[in-house]
Amino acid sequence: MKKTAHDYHDLQQSIDSLIGKFGLQKTIEVIDSLTSNTELTTQDKEKVKLLLVFIISQSIEVFDLKEENFYTSTVQEYREARMSCYYLLKKYTDSSYAKIGESFKQSKRAILYNYHKCDEILSIPQFYKPFVEKFKILENNIINFIAKLN
Known part of the structure; x- marks a missing residue:
């Protein structure tokens, strides 16, 4: 067992x-x-940029997506992957919602909504098992990356 x-x-x-x-x-x-060393500050601008690129590439890999459709697709897996990126960037950097939105060509309001939606999903993982499993893999990869950056 x-x-x-x-x-x-x-x-x-x-x-x-x-x-x-x-x-x-x-x-x-x-x-x-x-x-x-589990958070990057905006004073570490280059590290935050590296983290952004890493999070996006890892979410594409973990969610098994096509890179060219990552920013535009409305398919659920793509939306979940982007939502995970927003959540993890907010959690592990001190970037504002607006700054995160700039990186994804989204409004502050969209980032804020998705952040809270992701938080809600993570609070009841038994109902979203496939997403939560992928999210945990992504988060572990991010934590390891931040530890190596620092």
């Missing part, structure tokens, strides 16, 4: 294996890096 929820025992085993592989000092550095 597959375990669905992790507990502190699982966490401790994972930390122990990290320590065994990298040593105590490096493990602490990795954990500190992950906890303190």
Whole structure:
């Protein structure tokens, strides 16, 4: 039977294996890096631009889309992929809704709507399993990318 929820025992085993592989000092550095470097500020303009390009390319890959239709298609998968991009950009940068909208040629209002729609969907994942699975993969990729950028 597959375990669905992790507990502190699982966490401790994972930390122990990290320590065994990298040593105590490096493990602490990795954990500190992950906890303190999960957001980019607008002062890091070049990093935010890199993150934007990365998020778009990853969402195209994770949602299995065609790049040429990404910005214009009204098919649900494309809309969900764009919505994920808006949400993750807002969550992991301090960019405004208007600034995110500029990048996608959308209004501030459209970004705001999609951000809250995504937040609502994520609050009831049992009803949106395929989307939530893709979103989690995308978010994990983004977190790893930000950690490497910083």
